[in-house]
Amino acid sequence: MTQGLFITFEGADGCGKTTQLKLLAEYLQKNGVDVLVTREPGAKGLGEKLRDILLNYDGVVSDRCEAFLFLADRAQHIDTIVAPAVDAGKVVLCDRHIDSTAAYQGYGRGQDIVQINNLNMIATGGRKPDLTIVFDIDAETSLARVGSAKDRMESSGIEFFNRVRDGYLKIAALEPNRIKVLDATKSIDEVQQDVIELINTKLCALKS
Numbered sequence: 677m678t679q680g681l682f683i684t685f686e687g688a689d690g691c692g693k694t695t696q697l698k699l700l701a702e703y704l705q706k707n708g709v710d711v712l713v714t715r716e717p718g719a720k721g722l723g724e725k726l727r728d729i730l731l732n733y734d735g736v737v738s739d740r741c742e743a744f745l746f747l748a749d750r751a752q753h754i755d756t757i758v759a760p761a762v763d764a765g766k767v768v769l770c771d772r773h774i775d776s777t778a779a780y781q782g783y784g785r786g787q788d789i790v791q792i793n794n795l796n797m798i799a800t801g802g803r804k805p806d807l808t809i810v811f812d813i814d815a816e817t818s819l820a821r822v823g824s825a826k827d828r829m830e831s832s833g834i835e836f837f838n839r840v841r842d843g844y845l846k847i848a849a850l851e852p853n854r855i856k857v858l859d860a861t862k863s864i865d866e867v868q869q870d871v872i873e874l875i876n877t878k879l880c881a882l883k884s
């Protein structure tokens with residue numbers, strides 16, 4: 677593989693995307709693909725400090741401040757990790773990216789979605805994922821999977837997670853070529869097969 681690829685995994689907390697990302701990384705590596713696994717918020721260095729604030733700070737965080745902290749992490753992540761790896765020909769698998777901010781801070785917290793989209797563009801310098809997989813799950817199942825040990829974001833309540841889920845579906849409907857939605861309530865093996873099918877379709881499309 678000489679052409680880099682940027683693939684993002686999205687969905688509400690507890691949707692199983694992190695498990696699927698690891699399984700896909702193993703599958704691709706077995707097939708000789710040069711893979712980089714990363715995440716937002718907090719891939720490393722400064723990002724880890726921002727992640728700690730975003731998930732664990734127990735004082736008041738205003739909605740706009742929260743959005744800017746995620747965006748700051750994103751700018752650093754794209755500039756120092758994602759863009760260099762994709763440009764070097766790697767397949768970058770990223771756990772959450774721009775669509776998390778649209779779904780959580782936009783639809784979830786009620787921040788203006790057009791502004792969030794513009795800020796995402798600024799944070800990424802306009803680079804968009806080649807493929808985004810949304811692992812769709814209802815809010816009840818999502819929160820039940822998270823369990824009782826919830827971080828700051830996960831403590832936002834069921835109404836919030838209903839809006840996040842609806843947000844993801846709206847975002848996906850607007851960009852059907854980039855964003856594919858999978859049913860994340862299926863078994864791990866079934867979802868993995870669905871993921872592999874999407875990736876192989878994408879790789880074939882790039883070759884042709």
Ligand code: TYD
Pocket residue numbers: 688689690694716717731746747771772773774776777778780781829830
């Ligand atoms: P994390 O522990 O990484 O959760 P998950 O395993 O579900 O990805 O926590 C990240 C949290 O931050 C998660 O609740 C989603 C939220 N988030 C946003 O609200 N906006 C964003 O832009 C990003 C990247 C994450």
